[in-house]
Amino acid sequence: MPLPRQVFIAVVGAGGVGKCFLSQLQGLATKLSQSPGTPYYLSLIWLSTSKKAVYHADYRSLSNWESEIQNATKPTLPLSELCEYLVKAPGKVVLVDNTSNQDVADSYPNFLKKGISIVTPNKKAFSGSYELWTNIFGAASNGTGIGGYVFHESSVGAGLPVISTLKDLVETGDEVQKIEGVFSGTMSFLFNSFQPTSGGGGKFSAEVTNAKEKGYTEPDARDDLNGLDVARKLTILARLAGLKVESPTSFPVQSLIPKELESCSSGDEFLQRLPEFDDQMDKLKTDAEKEGKVIRFAGSVDVPNNKVKVGLEKFDKTHPIAALKGSDNIIAFYTKRYGDNPLIIQGAGAGGEVTAMGVTADLVKVLRLLH
Amino acid sequence: MPLPRQVFIAVVGAGGVGKCFLSQLQGLATKLSQSPGTPYYLSLIWLSTSKKAVYHADYRSLSNWESEIQNATKPTLPLSELCEYLVKAPGKVVLVDNTSNQDVADSYPNFLKKGISIVTPNKKAFSGSYELWTNIFGAASNGTGIGGYVFHESSVGAGLPVISTLKDLVETGDEVQKIEGVFSGTMSFLFNSFQPTSGGGGKFSAEVTNAKEKGYTEPDARDDLNGLDVARKLTILARLAGLKVESPTSFPVQSLIPKELESCSSGDEFLQRLPEFDDQMDKLKTDAEKEGKVIRFAGSVDVPNNKVKVGLEKFDKTHPIAALKGSDNIIAFYTKRYGDNPLIIQGAGAGGEVTAMGVTADLVKVLRLLH
Numbered sequence: 073m074p075l076p077r078q079v080f081i082a083v084v085g086a087g088g089v090g091k092c093f094l095s096q097l098q099g100l101a102t103k104l105s106q107s108p109g110t111p112y113y114l115s116l117i118w119l120s121t122s123k124k125a126v127y128h129a130d131y132r133s134l135s136n137w138e139s140e141i142q143n144a145t146k147p148t149l150p151l152s153e154l155c156e157y158l159v160k161a162p163g164k165v166v167l168v169d170n171t172s173n174q175d176v177a178d179s180y181p182n183f184l185k186k187g188i189s190i191v192t193p194n195k196k197a198f199s200g201s202y203e204l205w206t207n208i209f210g211a212a213s214n215g216t217g218i219g220g221y222v223f224h225e226s227s228v229g230a231g232l233p234v235i236s237t238l239k240d241l242v243e244t245g246d247e248v249q250k251i252e253g254v255f256s257g258t259m260s261f262l263f264n265s266f267q268p269t270s271g272g273g274g275k276f277s278a279e280v281t282n283a284k285e286k287g288y289t290e291p292d293a294r295d296d297l298n299g300l301d302v303a304r305k306l307t308i309l310a311r312l313a314g315l316k317v318e319s320p321t322s323f324p325v326q327s328l329i330p331k332e333l334e335s336c337s338s339g340d341e342f343l344q345r346l347p348e349f350d351d352q353m354d355k356l357k358t359d360a361e362k363e364g365k366v367i368r369f370a371g372s373v374d375v376p377n378n379k380v381k382v383g384l385e386k387f388d389k390t391h392p393i394a395a396l397k398g399s400d401n402i403i404a405f406y407t408k409r410y411g412d413n414p415l416i417i418q419g420a421g422a423g424g425e426v427t428a429m430g431v432t433a434d435l436v437k438v439l440r441l442l443h
Numbered sequence: 444m445p446l447p448r449q450v451f452i453a454v455v456g457a458g459g460v461g462k463c464f465l466s467q468l469q470g471l472a473t474k475l476s477q478s479p480g481t482p483y484y485l486s487l488i489w490l491s492t493s494k495k496a497v498y499h500a501d502y503r504s505l506s507n508w509e510s511e512i513q514n515a516t517k518p519t520l521p522l523s524e525l526c527e528y529l530v531k532a533p534g535k536v537v538l539v540d541n542t543s544n545q546d547v548a549d550s551y552p553n554f555l556k557k558g559i560s561i562v563t564p565n566k567k568a569f570s571g572s573y574e575l576w577t578n579i580f581g582a583a584s585n586g587t588g589i590g591g592y593v594f595h596e597s598s599v600g601a602g603l604p605v606i607s608t609l610k611d612l613v614e615t616g617d618e619v620q621k622i623e624g625v626f627s628g629t630m631s632f633l634f635n636s637f638q639p640t641s642g643g644g645g646k647f648s649a650e651v652t653n654a655k656e657k658g659y660t661e662p663d664a665r666d667d668l669n670g671l672d673v674a675r676k677l678t679i680l681a682r683l684a685g686l687k688v689e690s691p692t693s694f695p696v697q698s699l700i701p702k703e704l705e706s707c708s709s710g711d712e713f714l715q716r717l718p719e720f721d722d723q724m725d726k727l728k729t730d731a732e733k734e735g736k737v738i739r740f741a742g743s744v745d746v747p748n749n750k751v752k753v754g755l756e757k758f759d760k761t762h763p764i765a766a767l768k769g770s771d772n773i774i775a776f777y778t779k780r781y782g783d784n785p786l787i788i789q790g791a792g793a794g795g796e797v798t799a800m801g802v803t804a805d806l807v808k809v810l811r812l813l814h
Binding site for chain 1 (some may be wrong): 789
């Protein structure tokens with residue numbers, strides 16, 4: 073009889089994605105523990121928010137994470153102490169980082185070196201300095217069994233199979249020529265509403281307010297409109313395609329925040345003054361319309377020419393990027409093998425459940441590799 | 444210093460896909476042997492066509508597969524003897540089946556039970572009898588380290604990440620409601636030409652002949668038009684989604700071979716007589732046009748209602764299935780998490796290079812799991 077297999081899970085972050093992940097984890101743990109072959113036991117031994125943490129010194133599983141974290145009184149530990157706690161766990165450990173915190177991201181190499189695996193949607197780790205990128209993958213296992221594994225499917229396009237597909241293309245020797253798409257649910261919704269292929273659409277400022285009211289933007293819409301979120305995703309894809317991109321600000325990124333509004337002291341003030349610039353946006357729309365095109369906020373990586381860019385572009389109305397619906401993302405891979413018609417992946421690229429799904433799927437992959 | 448890691452590869456089939464795979468394997472082997480961490484050594488110890496085989500009794504690598512198989516004089520071994528040869532290899536073995544042969548598929552459980560892993564685009568193994576399906580996955584490893592691993596990404600949509608995505612959705616607890624798409628490059632090309640969304644298109648029989656001349660059909664076009672190839676793919680997806688589909692003929696499959704032509708003794712005779720039925724096809728086209736729609740040869744799996752079907756359907760011209768180009772496949776997953784807008788995967792779903800790519804990517808996954 074093979075021995076029961078146990079893996080210890082530590083979760084940092086219990087916000088929108090974190091909560092969805094914890095619920096998916098529960099389902100997965102139940103399924104694995106009832107596996108007809110050798111059952112698998114997942115033990116949640118750490119859960120923390122930015123302030124509080126719940127864990128037991130003897131590595132007992134948390135019995136009911138929802139009430140435990142709600143009633144928690146212990147402050148969370150510094151990351152170095154969390155690492156020490158996890159290293160001493162009586163078995164293999166996976167750290168699930170459901171935050172978008174730079175400090176947690178900066179600590180990945182330490183966790184990995186100690187054999188702790190990481191799964192995460194945290195873009196900061198893979199789109200920050202190129203040095204952090206090389207440190208993370210230098211510390212991670214390449215199958216030698218020394219470092220931990222690291223997976224981050226949800227850092228681009230949430231649960232859509234974007235990163236795994238790009239890795240497969242590269243690993244099997246295809247030549248990626250161009251990656252192009254719409255990488256932000258907010259920008260997708262905004263421009264699909266501002267200039268639908270069927271015509272119409274409202275003033276740009278009104279569409280921003282509408283998107284914010286519908287919950288499609290960050291609490292401060294400027295955090296979407298500055299293009300940095302898209303630039304981070306393009307940085308990750310460009311690096312996976314083999315380009316040495318220094319940082320998400322080392323290539324042209326068009327911000328939709330007009331220069332004159334950069335000094336606004338609040339998101340509300342910004343939204344109030346945004347209508348002053350509606351004429352400019354309308355002109356872009358009309359110009360595109362004259363060419364039979366629509367404008368979209370897109371990003372692209374041109375691999376042979378080592379060029380990455382993010383910003384407004386015009387697309388034929390029949391182009392798959394123009395035809396996008398709702399807040400969907402679309403990612404097109406142009407490669408030598410796929411020729412003129414790219415490999416396209418499309419669907420919701422944001423939201424708690426689909427982001428958590430990418431994290432949970434990554435966890436399953438790590439579990440397979442750990443045993 | 445960790446010891447060098449060696450994995451033995453046996454390849455059955457050296458046709459279109461087989462040749463592309465062997466070339467990708469060479470690239471992969473070179474890359475892995477130069478890995479800066481611990482290098483990986485892949486040894487090709489068996490290559491066979493339907494008639495001949497090359498291998499060495501002492502498990503030496505084939506030095507130049509192209510000339511060796513060309514000059515081979517030894518007849519291939521029966522599958523049971525191949526299995527014996529591989530079981531005695533001094534290390535882990537992966538069998539790569541690049542055939543579409545039913546006998547090879549039937550032997551998978553034997554190879555798997557003996558710890559030999561399998562990667563393959565061979566649809567027959569996963570779309571034959573439900574008994575074979577359960578035998579294959581019953582014999583395969585579920586991580587217990589007893590049986591071999593089995594991966595078959597390229598059995599649906601060639602290198603497109605269709606099967607891995609469906610598995611991720613199911614394993615992470617999403618509820619798949621519907622899978623719908625165009626699953627045949629031939630059917631895609633045929634109907635995109637017969638009724639383009641922009642209007643026009645030729646007679647159906649002329650489009651079939653055109654597709655055949657351009658190499659988009661099987662040598663005998665009836666092998667595409669009977670719908671069985673699509674039915675096999677739907678069988679695989681339905682089973683992965685949890686439905687117990689008995690065989691690819693246990694649900695409605697519309698054949699585009701008119702009843703009156705079923706008795707044709709050759710593909711040529713069939714193509715000669717096909718124009719007699721152009722009026723019927725034109726009527727379908729005109730009827731669709733009147734509704735502002737186009738006809739496409741599609742397949743779908745309705746999971747909650749346990750229904751699978753394959754055949755002609757009408758789609759709005761703006762539907763992603765209608766807007767497909769060239770010979771692309773499209774697969775849309777409607778799930779609880781993805782809501783109204785499905786997760787869509789699109790691109791070339793046939794061809795040697797992209798099919799081999801799915802096989803090579805699967806091989807990389809098995810290599811990771813073996814070490």
